[in-house]
Amino acid sequence: MAVKKKAQIAVTFNWVYILIAGAVILLFFIGIVVKQKSISEENLATDVVRVMESIFTGAGVSEKTKNFVDISGLADYTLFFGCSEGVTEYGISGKGKPVQNNIDPIFAPLELKDTVLVLWSLPYKLPFKVIDFTFVSSRKSKIYLMGNTPFINEFINATSGFDNIEKINDVSEIDPARNYQFKIVDFSGGQFISQGIPSALSDVDDNKVTAVVFTGQDQVDYYQKEGQMWKKKNKLPVRIISLGGERDSARFATIFAGDDKTYVCSMGKAFLRLRYLLEVYQSKLTEMKEFYETDPQLMAGDCYNYISDQGYEVNVESSLRSLKNRLDACLVNFPISYDYCTEMVGAAEKLREANANLAERGDCLTLY
Amino acid sequence: MRLSKSRSAQMEMIGLVIIVILISLGMLFAAQFALKENPQKKIFTRKGLSYSTMSALMKTTVYEPGCEGDFKSSLNPQIGKDLLEDCARNKGFIQDNGFSLYRCRNQHTCIFLREFISEMLNETLGGWNKNYEFTSELIQAESDVPQPLFEKIVGSHGGCYKKERDSSGLFPIHTESGLVQSQLLLCD
Amino acid sequence: MTETIAVLFIFFILILFGIMFYYKYQGVAFKEKQEELLGARAMDTTLKVLFLPEISCTKGEAEPEDNCFDMMKLRHANETFKKYITKYYFNLFSYSRIYVQEVYPEQTQYILYDKEIPFLEDGTKGWEKKEPTFFTVTLKDESKSAIIPHYGFGYVVVEVYL
Numbered sequence: 001m002a003v004k005k006k007a008q009i010a011v012t013f014n015w016v017y018i019l020i021a022g023a024v025i026l027l028f029f030i031g032i033v034v035k036q037k038s039i040s041e042e043n044l045a046t047d048v049v050r051v052m053e054s055i056f057t058g059a060g061v062s063e064k065t066k067n068f069v070d071i072s073g074l075a076d077y078t079l080f081f082g083c084s085e086g087v088t089e090y091g092i093s094g095k096g097k098p099v100q101n102n103i104d105p106i107f108a109p110l111e112l113k114d115t116v117l118v119l120w121s122l123p124y125k126l127p128f129k130v131i132d133f134t135f136v137s138s139r140k141s142k143i144y145l146m147g148n149t150p151f152i153n154e155f156i157n158a159t160s161g162f163d164n165i166e167k168i169n170d171v172s173e174i175d176p177a178r179n180y181q182f183k184i185v186d187f188s189g190g191q192f193i194s195q196g197i198p199s200a201l202s203d204v205d206d207n208k209v210t211a212v213v214f215t216g217q218d219q220v221d222y223y224q225k226e227g228q229m230w231k232k233k234n235k236l237p238v239r240i241i242s243l244g245g246e247r248d249s250a251r252f253a254t255i256f257a258g259d260d261k262t263y264v265c266s267m268g269k270a271f272l273r274l275r276y277l278l279e280v281y282q283s284k285l286t287e288m289k290e291f292y293e294t295d296p297q298l299m300a301g302d303c304y305n306y307i308s309d310q311g312y313e314v315n316v317e318s319s320l321r322s323l324k325n326r327l328d329a330c331l332v333n334f335p336i337s338y339d340y341c342t343e344m345v346g347a348a349e350k351l352r353e354a355n356a357n358l359a360e361r362g363d364c365l366t367l368y
Numbered sequence: 369m370r371l372s373k374s375r376s377a378q379m380e381m382i383g384l385v386i387i388v389i390l391i392s393l394g395m396l397f398a399a400q401f402a403l404k405e406n407p408q409k410k411i412f413t414r415k416g417l418s419y420s421t422m423s424a425l426m427k428t429t430v431y432e433p434g435c436e437g438d439f440k441s442s443l444n445p446q447i448g449k450d451l452l453e454d455c456a457r458n459k460g461f462i463q464d465n466g467f468s469l470y471r472c473r474n475q476h477t478c479i480f481l482r483e484f485i486s487e488m489l490n491e492t493l494g495g496w497n498k499n500y501e502f503t504s505e506l507i508q509a510e511s512d513v514p515q516p517l518f519e520k521i522v523g524s525h526g527g528c529y530k531k532e533r534d535s536s537g538l539f540p541i542h543t544e545s546g547l548v549q550s551q552l553l554l555c556d
Numbered sequence: 557m558t559e560t561i562a563v564l565f566i567f568f569i570l571i572l573f574g575i576m577f578y579y580k581y582q583g584v585a586f587k588e589k590q591e592e593l594l595g596a597r598a599m600d601t602t603l604k605v606l607f608l609p610e611i612s613c614t615k616g617e618a619e620p621e622d623n624c625f626d627m628m629k630l631r632h633a634n635e636t637f638k639k640y641i642t643k644y645y646f647n648l649f650s651y652s653r654i655y656v657q658e659v660y661p662e663q664t665q666y667i668l669y670d671k672e673i674p675f676l677e678d679g680t681k682g683w684e685k686k687e688p689t690f691f692t693v694t695l696k697d698e699s700k701s702a703i704i705p706h707y708g709f710g711y712v713v714v715e716v717y718l
Contacts, residue, residue, distance in 0.1 A: 050593075057600045061607040103648050129609050129620070273609075276636055276644060280610045283632030291699050303702065352617075359616045363703045368614040375559060382563050386570055393574060397581065413599065417691060420623035424694035427624075427707040431661045444706060491659050492711050496690050 045096025048074060052090070053099045059119035060104050060134045064247075066161050072115040079117075081108035081136065081258060083265035086272070103273075105266035108136030110207070110258035113180050115139075118162050122249035124270050126242070126323075126344065127352035128281070128368035131273045133249045133266075135256040137162060140180035143255065144168050147187025147214075155255070158247060171198040181208035185255050190215065193223060193230045202228060212255055218242075218342075222260040234260035241267065241341045243348055264335045271330055271341060278324050281367060285320060288365045303364035306357045316358070316367050319351035415534040417493075418500075418554040422536035425488060426452075426550070432472040432480070445470055447485070451477050452550065453543040455517050456506050462518075482518040490524060493554070499526045501553045508546035517548065528555040594687050594718045601652055602689045602714045610636065611656075611668070613696045627697040627708070630656060630666055637669045646671060651683070651717040658695055658710040673717045683717035 059067045071079075078093040088106045091098025105124070116139050121132045137143070143165045145152045152167055159165050168174065171184065171192045182201055186192060190213035201209050209225035219237035223230040238260045242250035250267070257263035285307070292304040305311030309318040323344060330341035351367070358364040426448030435445055437454075445451050451470060455478040458468040468477040475483070485502060493500050502521040505514035520527075533555035541548040605611075606623060610633045613624035637645045654669040673682035695708035 050596075054596055054600055057603060061603050103644075128614060129612075131609065132607075272644070276640055277609055279636045279639075280629050280633050283635065284626075284628045287628050287631070287699060291702070355616065365698050365702050366614075366616060368616065379559060379563055382567070386567060390570070390574075413689075421692040423623055424692050424707075424709050427694045428660060428709045429706040446707065488660060488709055492690070492692050492709075 042096055045077075045092045049091045049096050049099050053101075055119065056101075056104065056106065056134060060121050060132045063121055063123055063132055065120070067119040068161075069117040069119060070115065071117050075113075075115050077113070079112040081106065081110060081112070081262070083262040086265060086268055088262075088266065088269075103269065104134055105131060105253070105269045106134045106136060107253040107256040107263065107266055108258060109138075109141050109181060109183075109256075110262070111181070112136070112138050112141060114141070118164075120159070120162075122247055122252060124242075124249045126270075126274060126348045127355070128277075130277060131270050133253050133270070135252065137164060137256060138180070139164050140178070141183070142166070142176075142179045142181070143183045143185060144171075144174060145185050145187070146171070146192070149187045151251070152187060154246065155252065158252070171195070172200075174198050174200045176200050176204060182210070183255070184211040186211065186213045189213075190221070197225050197228050197230065201225070210259070214254075220254045222263075224259070236339065238263060239339060239342050241271075241345060243345065243352065264338050267338075267341075268331075268334050271327060271334070271344075275324075275327055275331065278320065278327065281320060282324075285316060285367060288367070289317075291365060302361060303358060306354055306361075306364065307367075312357075314350055314354050314357065316351065316354045319347060319354050320367070323347040323351055414554050414556070417498075418534050418536040418552050421489070421493060421554075422539055422550070422552045425485060425552075426539055428488070430472055430484070432484075434474050435470050435472040437470050445472075447481070448539065448541060448550075451481055452504065452517070452541055452548050455481055455504075456541075456543045456545040456548045459506065459515070459517060459545070478518045482521060486521050489521060489552075494524050497525055499523050499528060499555050501527045502550070503553075504548060504550040506543075506546050506548055514549065528553045532556050590718065594685070594716060597650070598687045598689045598714060598716045601649055601654070601716055602691055602712070604648060605654055605668075605712055605714055606691060606693070608633075613694075621694070621696070623692070624694045624696050625656060625710075625712075627695050628699055630668075630695070634666065634668050641669070641671060645669060653686075653715040653717075654712070656693070656695070656710055656712050658708055660709040662708070685718040686715045687718070688713055688715045 055067065055069055059065070074092065077095065079090065080093050080098075081088065081090045083089070083106070087100050087102045088104070089098050089100050090106070090108070093111070118137045118139070120135045120137075122135070123129045124131055124133050139162075141164055145155065145165065145167045146169070156165055156167060164179075174182070174184075176182065182204065184192070190211075192198075193211070193213065197209065204225070206225045206227070211223040211230060213221045213223065215221055215237055218240040220240065221237055222233040224233055225231075238254070240248075240250050240254060242248050244251075253266070254263060257266065288307055289304075292298040292301070292307065298304060305315065307316045309315055309321070326340075326343040326347050330337060330344060332340075355367050358366045426446075428447050429444045430447065430451065431444055436443060437445060437450070445454075451472075454469045458466070458476070459478060461467045462476050462478045466476045470477050470480075472480040473483070481504075489500060489502060500521075500523040504517040506517055507514045533553050536552040536554075539550045541550075611625045611630050613621045613626045615621065649669050649671070651671050651673045652669065653667075653672070655665055655667040658664045658666070675682050690711050690713055692709075692711045695710050696705050697708060698705045700706040
């Protein structure tokens with residue numbers, strides 16, 4: 001009898017041991033799986049951001065080409081873009097290591113959540129090409145253009161294929177549908193600002209409703225929704241530093257940029273690049289002058305007069321020097337000294353004129 | 369006997385489980401290796417290289433002795449603009465002392481072109497162990513059949529037979545004698 | 557009992573083999589990933605060099621020529637790159653060597669950028685591998701004639717260090 005009881009207890013304990021051992025092994029493997037899952041997610045996020053960096057590099061140099069990047073795998077994640085102290089940072093919110101880029105000016109909303117990323121780049125010229133601006137948008141980042149200016153049609157034609165840009169006559173025409181964020185770009189003085197947030201957007205999160213108002217030929221103000229009112233983000237109007245003309249990348253950038261700070265920050269990158277570029281062009285100018293100075297006949301010609309500061313009033317040498325001086329003033333305490341950068345426009349225009357004079361002749365060396 | 373049989377059966381079960389685990393692991397690793405990405409970037413680079421090489425070649429200005437041409441033509445001819453046209457126009461005289469407007473290296477333009485382009489491609493693509501083929505053909509108005517201006521140039525590492533290839537695209541030049549189409553094929 | 561222990565022993569030996577195999581595989585996979593990243597970096601750097609405003613050809617307000625370097629800028633660009641390598645150009649090119657080899661008419665080499673991974677403390681090379689990328693370019697030289705620019709033939713080499 002006692003033997004039987006002992007056997008029964010022994011068997012029960014065996015099962016208990018088996019259960020404990022099994023549970024421990026199971027927990028061990030579950031622990032490994034969970035750890036691997038989070039490591040994989042981090043790796044995936046880092047991989048994605050690295051691939052984005054590569055895509056941005058490619059998109060950045062393939063000027064005027066629109067790149068549509070399928071990010072449906074990241075539909076549940078939010079991409080963020082920021083720029084501070086000359087460094088753009090972008091990545092997946094809360095995951096992976098973001099990319100930091102202090103070279104390429106990237107104009108993008110502060111946050112993005114979509115299945116298709118739209119990348120586009122345009123060269124920034126002042127007056128020669130300085131750098132490519134990369135514009136980032138997405139199908140669900142809706143942009144509404146209001147006003148009656150040829151620029152609106154130019155912008156809409158240039159951005160055909162984006163599918164998120166619409167011209168409206170009044171804010172009442174806005175239909176949020178299932179879009180992620182909204183931007184109203186106004187060319188008619190910003191009268192809608194005093195009317196408050198359009199009713200269609202009243203329930204949307206504050207950080208997803210922004211506005212850009214062109215208050216003059218070359219200046220804009222940025223607004224963000226705050227409750228039911230608009231709050232101006234910039235203290236002073238943000239100046240657009242460009243020579244105008246078709247496909248003015250600096251002007252386009254004001255629309256794609258998340259806010260005034262990121263716009264100015266990215267423009268700063270372009271100006272920094274211009275500083276180094278000017279040195280190269282200065283060397284080229286020296287070589288151009290030497291070319292003409294080797295022959296007294298050539299020195300007496302129009303070509304040399306358009307190049308040398310001893311020649312005609314509008315000449316390459318003095319315009320280039322002037323541009324450099326204005327640029328130095330612009331960068332001395334950037335971004336605080338941003339408004340000084342507008343002085344560069346005049347110098348760039350003179351340089352463009354001098355170069356065009358050289359090109360027109362057909363037998364002169366040109367700076368660019 | 370029954371007890372021993374049940375023990376053997378248990379051992380067999382464990383053995384089977386282990387084998388299943390090993391096979392699953394093996395398949396997992398095999399699947400990872402099998403699902404390698406296609407080398408899209410490689411194809412893009414090859415196409416880009418092919419186009420850029422062709423474009424650079426066509427623009428090259430030649431400084432060889434004898435390249436002066438006549439008083440109407442430029443002192444230093446370009447391969448695409450001047451020499452190919454000269455070759456197309458004077459294709460019928462393709463001998464060493466045959467007539468051509470340009471006599472670079474004292475040779476008929478077509479002979480010089482083949483030699484020069486071979487040298488350029490050999491120093492670049494050939495030096496990088498690439499396989500390539502360069503062709504230049506004349507399509508005359510009267511006939512549909514393209515006539516090669518000179519013998520096809522094949523890389524020292526081989527041509528493009530039965531291999532993945534990328535073309536530079538056709539670089540057409542309109543001449544008095546017809547349309548000259550040049551193409552560079554790059555392949556692995 | 558003995559058979560059970562034996563079976564368990566074999567089982568754990570097999571687990572050990574599995575772990576060793578996985579460890580080796582991870583090592584190989586890591587090396588492959590490094591190579592892949594190096595290749596991607598080489599591609600990206602080459603792309604950046606081909607479109608660098610400091611050396612690219614220009615045509616006034618018109619569209620610039622593709623895959624073309626302006627010799628009048630190229631001859632001096634390396635001075636600028638060297639001067640601002642720490643401040644700016646290192647962020648663009650990282651550890652790499654970029655040079656343009658003229659093939660025709662001259663055979664001149666123009667080293668644009670050269671930043672090797674520094675030597676280690678024990679004096680050994682800081683890099684174990686370099687991946688070169690070659691791309692043919694046209695070299696436009698306006699200093700030979702102001703009327704019609706002259707075009708040379710060459711290639712750019714971008715070597716990235718690992």
